[in-house]
Amino acid sequence: xxxxxxxxxxxxxxxxxxxxxxxxxxxxxxxxxxxxxxxxxxxxxxxxxxxxxxxxxxxxxxxxxxxxxxxxxxxxxxxxxxxxxxxxxxxxxxxxxxxxxxxxxxxxxxxxxxxxxxxxxxxxxxxxxxxxxxxxxxxxxxxxxxxxxxxxxxxxxxxxxxxxxxxxxxxxxxxxxxxxxxxxxxxxxxxxxxxxxxxx
Amino acid sequence: xxxxxxxxxxxxxxxxxxxxxxxxxxxxxxxxxxxxxxxxxxxxxxxxxxxxxxxxxxxxxxxxxxxxxxxxxxxxxxxxxxxxxxxxxxxxxxxxxxxxxxxxxxxxxxxxxxxxxxxxxxxxxxxxxxxxxxxxxxxxxxxxxxxxxxxxxxxxxxxxxxxxxxxxxxxxxxxxxxxxxxxxxxxxxxxxxxxxxxxx
DNA sequence: GTCGGTGATGTCAGTGACTGCCATCAACCT
DNA sequence: AGGTTGATGGCAGTCACTGACATCACCGAC
Numbered sequence: 001x002x003x004x005x006x007x008x009x010x011x012x013x014x015x016x017x018x019x020x021x022x023x024x025x026x027x028x029x030x031x032x033x034x035x036x037x038x039x040x041x042x043x044x045x046x047x048x049x050x051x052x053x054x055x056x057x058x059x060x061x062x063x064x065x066x067x068x069x070x071x072x073x074x075x076x077x078x079x080x081x082x083x084x085x086x087x088x089x090x091x092x093x094x095x096x097x098x099x100x101x102x103x104x105x106x107x108x109x110x111x112x113x114x115x116x117x118x119x120x121x122x123x124x125x126x127x128x129x130x131x132x133x134x135x136x137x138x139x140x141x142x143x144x145x146x147x148x149x150x151x152x153x154x155x156x157x158x159x160x161x162x163x164x165x166x167x168x169x170x171x172x173x174x175x176x177x178x179x180x181x182x183x184x185x186x187x188x189x190x191x192x193x194x195x196x197x198x199x200x
Numbered sequence: 201x202x203x204x205x206x207x208x209x210x211x212x213x214x215x216x217x218x219x220x221x222x223x224x225x226x227x228x229x230x231x232x233x234x235x236x237x238x239x240x241x242x243x244x245x246x247x248x249x250x251x252x253x254x255x256x257x258x259x260x261x262x263x264x265x266x267x268x269x270x271x272x273x274x275x276x277x278x279x280x281x282x283x284x285x286x287x288x289x290x291x292x293x294x295x296x297x298x299x300x301x302x303x304x305x306x307x308x309x310x311x312x313x314x315x316x317x318x319x320x321x322x323x324x325x326x327x328x329x330x331x332x333x334x335x336x337x338x339x340x341x342x343x344x345x346x347x348x349x350x351x352x353x354x355x356x357x358x359x360x361x362x363x364x365x366x367x368x369x370x371x372x373x374x375x376x377x378x379x380x381x382x383x384x385x386x387x388x389x390x391x392x393x394x395x396x397x398x399x400x
Numbered sequence: 401g402t403c404g405g406t407g408a409t410g411t412c413a414g415t416g417a418c419t420g421c422c423a424t425c426a427a428c429c430t
Numbered sequence: 431a432g433g434t435t436g437a438t439g440g441c442a443g444t445c446a447c448t449g450a451c452a453t454c455a456c457c458g459a460c
Contacts, residue, residue, distance in 0.1 A: 014455045015408070040445065051410055056447065091397055128328035131335055135327070153368050157393045160364035168353050168360065193357045197291055197397050214426045215437070240416065251439050256418065 020058045020068075022048040027065040032115055036062075036123040063129045066116060070133045074140050076100055081144040090150045094141065094162035095190055101166065102183035110173070117174050138163040165189045220258045220268075222248040227265040232315055236262075236323040263329045266316065270333045274340050276300055281344040290350045294341065294362035295390055301366065302383035310373070317374050338363040365389045 016022070026048040030039040041062055045055040059065045080100040084093035105113060120126040141159035150158065169189040173182045216222070226248040230239040241262055245255040259265045280300040284293035305313060320326040341359035342352075350358065369389040373382045 019408080041447085042445085052447090053411075054409060057408080060447095062446065089400060124332065127335070128332045131331040132324065132328045135331055153372065153389060153392055154396050156368055157364060157389065158396045160368065161361065161393065161397055164357060164360035164364060168356055172353065189353060189357065192353055193361065194397050194399060196354050196358045197361055197394050198399075199394060200289060219437080241418085242416085252417090253419095253440075254438060257437080260418095262417070 016049060019048070019050055019054065023050065023055055023058055024065055024068065028116060028119065031066070031119045036119060036126060063126055066120065066126065067129055067133055070137070073101060073104060074137050076104060077137060078140050078144045081141055082147065084148075086148075090145050090148070090154060090158040091161070093145065093148065094158055095187075097141065098162060098166060098169070098186040098190065099183050102169075102181070102186050105170075105173070105182050107179060107181070110179070114174055134163050134167065137166075161193060165193055216249060219248070219250055219254065223250065223255055223258055224265055224268060228316060228319065231266070231319045236319060236326060263326055266320065266326065267329055267333055270337070273301060273304060274337050276304060277337060278340050278344045281341055282347065284348075286348075290345050290348070290354060290358040291361070293345065293348065294358055295387075297341065298362060298366060298369070298386045298390065299383050302369075302381070302386050305370075305373070305382050307379060307381070310379070314374055334363050334367065337366075361393060365393055 023044060027039075027044045030044055030047070041055050042052045044065075045052045055065075059068065077097045077100070080097040081093045084096050088096070120130055138156075138159045141162060142155045145155040145158055146152070165186060169182065169186040172189065173180065173185045176185070223244060227239075227244045230244055230247070241255050242252045244265075245252045255265075259268065277297045277300070280297040281293045284296050288296070320330055338356075338359045341362060342355045345355040345358055346352070365386060369382065369386040372389065373380065373385045376385070
């Protein structure tokens with residue numbers, strides 16, 4: 001363990017910069033090493049050179065530290081759905097958003113995503129948090145579809161279908177031995193969903 | 201508030217029977233009256249004539265008391281999928297399970313379901329718990345489909361599509377002003393999903 | 401240049417969820 | 431009668447999370 005150096009340097013501000021980022025990184029490390037439940041918030045904060053209280057100023061709870069990035073993904077989904085050509089069917093607007101989202105996970109990020117996902121699947125509480133983030137994403141997509149004039153329940157069902165594809169696609173991308181592009185996995189997963197729900 | 205009478209009666213066992221059921225009912229009442237977070241486990245247990253410690257012997261945590269019935273619903277889903285004719289396509293086996301599940305919520309149970317759902321939608325933590333129960337349900341359905349010889353990712357996608365229909369259908373049934381049968385709502389929701397994912 | 405406001409942080413005390421451990425006591429079995 | 435079992439109570443302890451208040455470098459107004 002490398003001691004975190006917290007000293008004042010010439011030209012530096014009062015505190016080490018990027019407290020939130022340090023907390024995020026430290027938390028992922030500790031959750032990975034000892035497991036989520038065996039890690040206390042005090043440990044995370046101290047290793048990051050901060051106090052427990054400061055952790056809770058940056059993150060609403062012990063789980064949220066792993067999900068802080070979800071907001072930008074949601075914005076990307078919503079803006080892509082909104083920007084799709086009017087002529088696109090709802091499912092095609094969602095398909096476009098899936099491609100845009102896939103671009104947020106380039107091959108370089110796969111290893112980090114794997115570590116993160118390993119922590120999440122090992123703890124039910126973290127899975128709960130992931131699921132509610134995805135549900136929030138689905139609700140936002142449904143809202144964007146409604147803004148395009150899609151009625152209910154079509155908007156919600158299309159959004160939920162899109163999230164189902166995202167979940168399955170992302171999981172396959174994480175687990176896949178070959179290094180397929182996430183966008184391709186998303187495309188084939190959507191195709192598969194269409195095949196599976198098609199009337200015979 | 202009616203005082204809970206905890207006395208020993210001739211021919212009765214040492215404790216009032218059905219401790220779990222009393223805890224469940226009391227918790228729903230208090231969550232509804234004061235809200236989930238404003239209710240302490242001690243309050244629930246005491247009003248039910250038990251101790252906090254006993255609450256946690258019956259339920260893993262404060263949220264679980266509202267979700268104890270999920271197990272039997274999951275069994276119903278799985279056994280119905282397993283019992284569907286071999287000739288059924290995966291989505292049709294899931295459709296049959298949706299109908300079987302709908303029979304678990306006859307019109308008489310709607311009012312209770314509404315009260316329960318009102319508590320859940322008012323609290324993010326409870327929504328998280330509901331979502332992980334649905335995810336567990338989806339995983340179980342996917343497993344049942346795999347036992348029928350359905351390959352991945354078709355099994356998981358079909359199961360997730362089924363859960364999406366269940367969520368949307370259940371919510372519509374709860375909110376619906378007219379008193380449609382849940383089975384009918386499920387059918388039309390599934391039709392809508394098919395329409396929305398269909399290729400043009 | 402000094403002075404007061406601001407923002408990020410620390411400290412501390414408190415509440416409540418949850419757990420481990422041990423005691424109790426009626427019912428049941430032998 | 432005596433031993434076992436099962437559901438419970440009591441108690442101490444940990445830890446997540448919150449509110450209130452103090453600190454102190456920075457920064458802009460004067």
